[in-house]
Each structure stands twice: as structure tokens, then as C-alpha cells.
Amino acid sequence: MSAQQRHERRAESHKQIETLVSSRTDTLALYSKLAASKPFAPNKSTQKLLQEFCESLIDYTASAHFQLYRYIDERKERRKPIIDVAAEVYPGIADSTQKILDFNDKYDCEDHCDDLKELEGDLSQLGVILADRLELEDRIINILTTPRAS
Numbered sequence: 420m421s422a423q424q425r426h427e428r429r430a431e432s433h434k435q436i437e438t439l440v441s442s443r444t445d446t447l448a449l450y451s452k453l454a455a456s457k458p459f460a461p462n463k464s465t466q467k468l469l470q471e472f473c474e475s476l477i478d479y480t481a482s483a484h485f486q487l488y489r490y491i492d493e494r495k496e497r498r499k500p501i502i503d504v505a506a507e508v509y510p511g512i513a514d515s516t517q518k519i520l521d522f523n524d525k526y527d528c529e530d531h532c533d534d535l536k537e538l539e540g541d542l543s544q545l546g547v548i549l550a551d552r553l554e555l556e557d558r559i560i561n562i563l564t565t566p567r568a569s
Contacts (some may be wrong), residue, residue: 435486473527508555
């Protein structure tokens with residue numbers, strides 16, 4: 420691979436990481452807004468915010484997969500340090516993805532979500548899951564953005 424190709428590939432990788440970070444920042448902002456809106460009542464305002472959050476959460480989760488993990492999953496990554504970190508953190512990422520999907524399945528109900536009795540606890544648990552996930556993602560992001568020694 421030529422130096423120009425490596426440069427272009429690295430630039431594309433950085434662009435993908437920026438997209439992911441932007442997506443997760445938007446999701447975390449909505450999480451904060453939703454968490455601050457308690458007590459949770461089954462009204463249009465809460466239902467709309469919950470729906471918006473669920474959509475953002477799924478977009479972010481998909482973005483993480485397509486921006487970070489797909490390339491590694493497809494075995495296109497050749498740098499051993501990246502492969503090693505990805506192998507170490509991926510089980511935690513996969514576990515958090517399932518928990519995110521479970522939360523979405525429970526609360527992605529548009530304007531007919533009337534049972535919000537468990538939302539406060541579920542949102543709190545999701546916050547812990549997201550914090551752990553961000554740490555794992557940041558490990559991959561950091562190694563992907565660290566310049567290689569020449």
C-alpha cells in the first residue's frame with residue numbers, strides 16, 4: 420500500500436470516528452434531557468422525548484458497528500495492536516449492544532407508551548451500560564488515532 424493510500428485510509432478512518440463521536444454525543448444529550456424530565460408520566464411530551472432518544476440510541480449503536488467494528492470484523496485491519504484491543508473489548512461491546520436493543524424493544528413505542536413505571540430504573544441501568552461502552556469504544560478510538568511510529 421502506498422503512502423498516499425495509507426493517508427487516505429487514515430483520513431477516512433478519522434472521519435468515521437468523528438461521525439461516531441457526534442452520534443454518541445447527540446444520544447448522550449438526549450439521555451440527559453430524558454433523565455432530567457422525571458417523574459416520567461405517559462404524556463405526549465415524555466413519549467416524544469423517549470421515542471427520539473430510542474431512535475438516537477439505535478442510530479448511535481448502528482453507527483458504532485459500521486464506523487468501528489465492521490472493518491475489524493471483516494478482518495481488514497492488519498495492525499496487531501488494534502486487533503488485540505478490539506478482541507479484548509468486543510465482548511463487552513456486544514453485551515452492551517444487546518442490552519441497548521432490549522431497552523429499545525421495551526420503550527420504542529412512539530406515542531402509546533403508557534407503562535413508564537420502570538423507566539427510571541431502566542434508564543439508570545442504561546446509563547451505566549453506556550458509560551462502560553464509551554470506555555470500551557474509547558480504547559479502540561485511541562489506538563486507531565494514535566500515530567504509528569515510523
